[in-house]
Amino acid sequence: MNVVESIEEVRKHLDGAGSVGLIPTMGYLHEGHLSLLSRSRENDVTVMSIFVNPLQFGSTQDLETYPRDLDRDLAMATDAGVDVVFAPTPEEMFPRGYATNVDVGRIAEISEGARRPGHFNGVATVVAKLFNIVRPDRAYFGKKDAQQIAVIDQMAKDLDLAVEIVACPTLRESDGLAMSSRNVHLDPQERQAAAVLSKALFAGRDAVEAGERSGSAVAGIVGGIVKHEALARLDYVEVVDPVSFEQLDSIAGQATIVIAAFVGSTRLIDNVDV
Amino acid sequence: MNVVESIEEVRKHLDGAGSVGLIPTMGYLHEGHLSLLSRSRENDVTVMSIFVNPLQFGSTQDLETYPRDLDRDLAMATDAGVDVVFAPTPEEMFPRGYATNVDVGRIAEISEGARRPGHFNGVATVVAKLFNIVRPDRAYFGKKDAQQIAVIDQMAKDLDLAVEIVACPTLRESDGLAMSSRNVHLDPQERQAAAVLSKALFAGRDAVEAGERSGSAVAGIVGGIVKHEALARLDYVEVVDPVSFEQLDSIAGQATIVIAAFVGSTRLIDNVDV
Numbered sequence: 001m002n003v004v005e006s007i008e009e010v011r012k013h014l015d016g017a018g019s020v021g022l023i024p025t026m027g028y029l030h031e032g033h034l035s036l037l038s039r040s041r042e043n044d045v046t047v048m049s050i051f052v053n054p055l056q057f058g059s060t061q062d063l064e065t066y067p068r069d070l071d072r073d074l075a076m077a078t079d080a081g082v083d084v085v086f087a088p089t090p091e092e093m094f095p096r097g098y099a100t101n102v103d104v105g106r107i108a109e110i111s112e113g114a115r116r117p118g119h120f121n122g123v124a125t126v127v128a129k130l131f132n133i134v135r136p137d138r139a140y141f142g143k144k145d146a147q148q149i150a151v152i153d154q155m156a157k158d159l160d161l162a163v164e165i166v167a168c169p170t171l172r173e174s175d176g177l178a179m180s181s182r183n184v185h186l187d188p189q190e191r192q193a194a195a196v197l198s199k200a201l202f203a204g205r206d207a208v209e210a211g212e213r214s215g216s217a218v219a220g221i222v223g224g225i226v227k228h229e230a231l232a233r234l235d236y237v238e239v240v241d242p243v244s245f246e247q248l249d250s251i252a253g254q255a256t257i258v259i260a261a262f263v264g265s266t267r268l269i270d271n272v273d274v
Numbered sequence: 275m276n277v278v279e280s281i282e283e284v285r286k287h288l289d290g291a292g293s294v295g296l297i298p299t300m301g302y303l304h305e306g307h308l309s310l311l312s313r314s315r316e317n318d319v320t321v322m323s324i325f326v327n328p329l330q331f332g333s334t335q336d337l338e339t340y341p342r343d344l345d346r347d348l349a350m351a352t353d354a355g356v357d358v359v360f361a362p363t364p365e366e367m368f369p370r371g372y373a374t375n376v377d378v379g380r381i382a383e384i385s386e387g388a389r390r391p392g393h394f395n396g397v398a399t400v401v402a403k404l405f406n407i408v409r410p411d412r413a414y415f416g417k418k419d420a421q422q423i424a425v426i427d428q429m430a431k432d433l434d435l436a437v438e439i440v441a442c443p444t445l446r447e448s449d450g451l452a453m454s455s456r457n458v459h460l461d462p463q464e465r466q467a468a469a470v471l472s473k474a475l476f477a478g479r480d481a482v483e484a485g486e487r488s489g490s491a492v493a494g495i496v497g498g499i500v501k502h503e504a505l506a507r508l509d510y511v512e513v514v515d516p517v518s519f520e521q522l523d524s525i526a527g528q529a530t531i532v533i534a535a536f537v538g539s540t541r542l543i544d545n546v547d548v
Contacts, residue, residue, distance in 0.1 A: 007434060099380060100398075100432035105373030124374075132406075132434040158374035160281060160406040 001078045003085045007133050010047070010086045014134065018044030022136035022163075024127060026052045027087075028067040028181035029076045032171040036140040037080045039168055047134050048077055049086040051093060055101075055122030067184050086134070093129065102128050104154045111238055111245045111258055112147050112269060123148055124155040131161050139163050144170040144178045146256055146271045147245050170270075172198060178270045190264040193231035197259055200225035200237075201272040204257045208274040215239035215248045218257060218274075226261055235260035235267065242273060275352045277359045281407050284321070284360045288408065292318030296410035296437075298401055300326045301361075302341040302455035303350045306445040310414040311354045313442055321408050322351055323360040325367060329375075329396030341458050360408070367403065376402050378428045385512055385519045385532060386421050386543060397422055398429040405435050413437050418444040418452045420530055420545045421519050444544075446472060452544045464538040467505035471533055474499035474511075475546040478531045482548040489513035489522045492531060492548075500535055509534035509541065516547060 004010045014020055021040030025033055027050040040046040050073055057063035070087065077085050101121055107113070108120035131139065141149045149167050156163055171179045176198035177191075186194055204222040212218055215238075222237045239248050242256040251274065258271040278284045288294055295314030299307055301324040314320040324347055331337035344361065351359050375395055381387070382394035405413065415423045423441050430437055445453045450472030451465075460468055478496040486492055489512075496511045513522050516530040525548065532545040 011436070098432055099378055100429055101377045101379070102433075103375045103377055105375070107373065129432075129434045132436070155374055158372055158403075159376075160403045162285070162406070 001074075001082055001085060003074060003087060005086075005088055006092060007088065010084065010133060013084050014045065014047070019137045020044070020134060021046045022130065022134045022139040023048045023082075024130050024139065024141070025050055026066065026181065027073045028069060028184070029073050030171075030179045030181065032142050032144065032179040034076070034080050035171055036142060036168050037077075037082060039140050039166060040138070041081075043136075043138060045083045046081070047084045047086055047136065048082045049088075049130055049134070051086075051088055051126070051130075053122060053126040054090060054094070055125055056119050057122070058116055058119060065185075067181050086130075093126065101125055102155060102159070104151055104158070107147075107154050107245055108151055111236075111240055111247075112260060113151075113245075115235060115260065120148065120151045124151055127152050128155060128159060128161070131156065131163055136163050138166050140166045140168055142170060143167050144180060144270065146242070146258065150243060150245055153243075176202065178268075180268065182266055182268065185266040186263060190231055190266065193229050194263045194266075194268060196226055196229040196232050197261055197263075197268055197270045198272075201257050201259060201270055204237075204239075205272050205274045208251055208255070213251050215251060215255075218251070222257060222259060226259070231263055233262040235262065239274075275348075275356055275359060277348060277361060279360075279362055280366060281362065284358065284407060287358050288319065288321070293411045294318070294408060295320045296404065296408045296413040297322045297356075298404050298413065298415070299324055300340065300455065301347045302343060302458070303347050304445075304453045304455065304457075306416050306418065306453040308350070308354050309445050310416060310442050311351075311356060313414055313440060314412070315355075317410075317412060319357045320355070321358045321360055321410065322356045323362075323404055323408070325360075325362055325400070325404075327396060327400040328364055328368070329399055330393050331396070332390055332393060339459075341455050360404075367400065375399055376429060376433070378425055378432070381421075381428055381519055382425055385510075385514055385521075386534060387425075387519075389509060389534065394422065394425045398425055401426050402429060402433060402435070405430065405437055410437050412440050414440045414442055416444060417441050418454060418544065420516070420532065424517060424519055427517075450476065452542075454542065456540055456542065459540040460537060464505055464540065467503050468537045468540075468542060470500055470503040470506050471535055471537075471542055471544045472546075475531050475533060475544055478511075478513075479546050479548045482525055482529070487525045489525060489529075492525070496531060496533060500533070505537055507536040509536060513548075 021043035102125040175195040200222040226234045237259045260269045295317035376399040449469040474496040493511045500508045511533045534543045
């Protein structure tokens with residue numbers, strides 16, 4: 001496995017490489033990331049980027065406490081058969097004088113975007129850069145961050161980036177908790193309590209499958225379950241269109257239930273399609 | 275010569291084409307455009323795009339009255355040896371649901387950008403799209419639009435687009451008027467009067483060459499000459515850094531004098547390096 005830090009080097013490694021799969025990550029890898037890797041075996045070469053993107057963090061504190069362990073990540077990536085790890089420094093990605101922001105409009109500003117101003121445009125910007133650096137045929141993202149995928153879809157389509165965005169299922173722990181690098185922040189009690197997010201989402205899905213068609217009624221069911229968990233504090237629950245992320249008053253076709261909640265001081269998100 | 279309207283077709287034409295030169299234009303071609311073409315012969319294939327980009331116009335009226343003559347443009351492009359003309363419809367470039375804007379920050383907001391809010395981000399957005407569609411090795415722009423080149427440089431560098439931006443000299447009529455598609459709007463009297471822009475810029479350059487180091491003094495000389503032309507109305511004249519387009523109080527190294535003026539109802543811009 002090659003580990004490269006510079007844009008020039010990664011381009012050199014990929015020159016004439018055949019089909020390329022890209023897995024953009026912020027490191028601190030878990031099984032969810034590895035499941036993306038196994039999907040990327042359909043390409044001749046798989047590149048994994050590991051970069052904690054400062055543009056997508058609202059607060060310096062959240063950026064600084066984001067978990068990092070590059071040595072462990074590289075060992076895991078080697079075992080998993082990644083061909084190239086691209087692990088640039090912040091200065092390589094955002095050198096002095098850097099000024100550009102990719103703004104994807106309304107989809108970046110609603111739902112999760114309304115709670116994290118600038119977050120999704122920061123994601124879109126760094127992913128546009130990664131797409132231009134790696135020029136992948138396909139890029140793989142986990143559905144745990146469903147709105148992120150919708151934002152990247154919008155950006156790539158609008159900017160005519162010839163890359164297929166592959167959305168991969170969320171991997172869950174045995175109690176249903178969606179795998180996330182941030183789960184490491186949970187203490188044992190909080191870790192137990194955190195299962196309430198997926199439990200609540202699944203109950204919401206059950207209600208829809210049983211015939212409930214009101215978005216606010218489904219949100220009420222999900223939120224009600226979270227409120228019974230003393231260690232959890234609901235941020236929001238919404239029933240949204242899975243492409244536009246606009247809230248749905250009534251569920252006719254496809255819908256996604258999205259949730260964010262604090263468990264202790266850790267903010268977690270999750271979602272299910274219904 | 276191939277004339278293609280769809281993104282898919284232009285990609286098909288360029289698959290395996292060797293080195294590609296791109297000349298982005300809004301059509302209504304003149305000798306300035308043709309001079310870019312002759313520079314692009316260093317590539318295996320030259321693509322010219324002809325697209326009046328709605329994103330970069332502040333008013334619907336300016337967009338609607340922008341001169342167009344595709345048949346004449348295609349005849350000129352054929353004669354000049356263009357390989358592929360990409361002439362998309364607005365719907366091909368900006369389909370329903372399009373939402374993304376590339377914001378290049380301060381350089382888009384000062385000097386000419388301060389007078390045309392949104393203009394340079396509109397330019398940056400459409401050029402980012404064209405770069406992703408055509409994936410050129412080199413792209414050619416005329417220095418008449420000097421700040422546009424600086425904006426595109428910033429965007430391409432920030433977004434890691436692997437394209438060389440080639441700035442080509444402004445072509446001028448025999449009386450010094452910078453060639454521009456908008457010159458067609460000038461009536462014979464205005465056409466004569468329009469030469470005052472370049473005359474004033476050249477006088478400013480002469481002053482710098484004679485030792486004047488004050489930015490505002492040079493701007494005063496240039497502006498004073500324009501004010502003597504009854505048919506012209508100065509919008510602004512500034513002495514700026516040729517990379518950042520920040521105004522210079524004193525001229526130490528390289529500088530660019532930039533000017534915008536109305537001649538009749540037609541707004542013209544020009545610049546000289548000093």
